[in-house]
Amino acid sequence: MMDVARLAGVSHQTVSRVLNEHPNVSEPTRLKVRAAIAELGYRPNRTARALVTGTSKVIGVVAPNTALYGPASMLTAFEQAAQDSGFAVNVGSVRTLNERSIADAVERHLDQRVAGLVVIAPVAGAGPALARLPEDIPLVTIDGDPERASTLVTVDQVAGARAATEHLLAAGHSTVWHISGPADWFDAAGRVRGWQDALSAAGAEQPPLLTGDWSAESGYRNGKLLARLPEVTAVFTANDHIALGLLRALSEHGRRVPEEISIVGFDDVPQAAYYTPPLTTVRPDFDAVATAGVELLLAQIESGSPDLATRRTIAPTLITRDSVAPPPAR
Template sequence: MSNPPTRPPSIRDVAGIAGVSPQTVSRVLNGHHSLRPATRDRVQAAIGQLGYHRNYAARSLSTGRTQIIGLVLFNTDSYARSTVVSSIELAAAQLDHSVICAPISSMNDHAIETAVQGLVDRGADGIILAVPMIRSSPVVERIGTTTPIVTLDGSRTESSELLVIDQALVAELATQHLLDLGHETVWHLAGPQNWIEACDRSEGWRTTLERAGKAAPPELQGDWSPASGYKNGLIAARIPDLTAMFVSSDEMAFGLIRALHESGKRIPQDISIVSVDNVALAEFSYPSLTTVAQPFKTIGKLAVQRLLHRLDPARSELPPVTLVPELIVRNSTGAPPAP
């Protein structure tokens, strides 16, 4: 006859070996900082000795929390978005939470509302809304009154918290850099205008030119993809007085650079280029890309921290928000060509 299976170790078993209360074991597991190091070490040694693992199902029944963060994001293979997602997942794991993603394929209210409601239905304690909404949704607003929501680079609502990088400042840094190099004006390859980031960058570019007394050329339109950058690069190569361009993303800039090379244009001798994001490949393009770096890893970590603070203000500290873009000057910008 086979032996009956033994039950897995419990918090009470850990507490018995460590000589502490089950509440103390729970505090160690939850990362409380008020415990003495010797007590923490004894509990962790007992956990290792028993091979104890948390039962999250039982924990959610006792606490009413699932330790799940919902993440709504636009379905894209963008390097920038993947960096934000990975930073959110890493920060959540470090704080003993898991992430459920709800990608959407279109930037409309119905898709966003369905994704948010679906995450609530699946038990998410809180939601990070990583979609650049231009306007707030009444449904998301209502859900935010009962489920904490942190929004990244979207519109502000009464019920959710907004973490935002100043995209107008991003455009100002890029445009002013080109003007300071002596270019008469700066052209702009914009992102899709249903993204609030693209709208804010367009406005920042235009405002910077107006403040400098420069006329704004016609705006070129892209869709964030390298292919749209390539298409617009073929157009840009045929514009005689174009010597400087602000591109709204690194990935569009990669396509634009290839088109300019194929059209016989030298960078930066003929045309200078500044873009946005500072993805890992920007340093290794040819020439290396001058770009405005955005703190994607920081914003993902802050989003998780601030969401958990909203869930339990007494248990987690509220970190300060420092989301400042930075101009990284490389080889794709220079003085305009001589007349």
């Protein structure tokens, strides 16, 4: 910086002003400084800046360390959104979603002096870890506990699940079965609730809930059961991978989709259109979630006040393909 100042014939202070776009610099000086910067290929040292300002242009993202489609998509979407706002992203992934490991990940980010924190930890265990956070750090929770008072961006799981269930009911099915995600995920709970809501709103009987864990394997396991129940004509699965496992189990038992059994998934993974049959599913808009999340976070960072407790809900859309048909005539 001193070199630049010398070359431009000004003080280091003026260089700093040009860098930070301070208004009180005359045009000629500004140009001289810019020229010097370009000539020397000077790049400001963000570390030094972070030291003196006490903050950095980095946001920390805590995400589960998994190949799950949702979290993984979220992560890249976040990185992209942050990048567009001139922020870098520090990722601290978490092997297991318990309070302890989430707290550790948060600590690591705090050590790095991140300007704000995005926590994608859609399980109940995340709550306590977040509660013990220093008050003054900007924080946005993604798909977190709807009951907790914090800035929250969430996919409207309930609405999505309701749409899926209603779609099946509208096709003529008397009721809809559900294979859920893990019970401690808010996403899973919301989808269960939307399913229940739609069912009771339609006055349909509510079949027992089958529990999965997002994996195709769990869809397969539950599918072996469902395949043997002749009264099952419609199933809503908590995600597309469960639906895939279900499809396979049904195919093994010779039950045809959608002629005998209709299925709706959730997530719209890129492959869903190429399942056999192509899967009707619910598509959450991860980019919108990420954009909203970064927006809320930056608002907090800029204002300096962390606890806006704003909510933002992203509505998913139903994508209809070929896995839904009217129930077979009795």
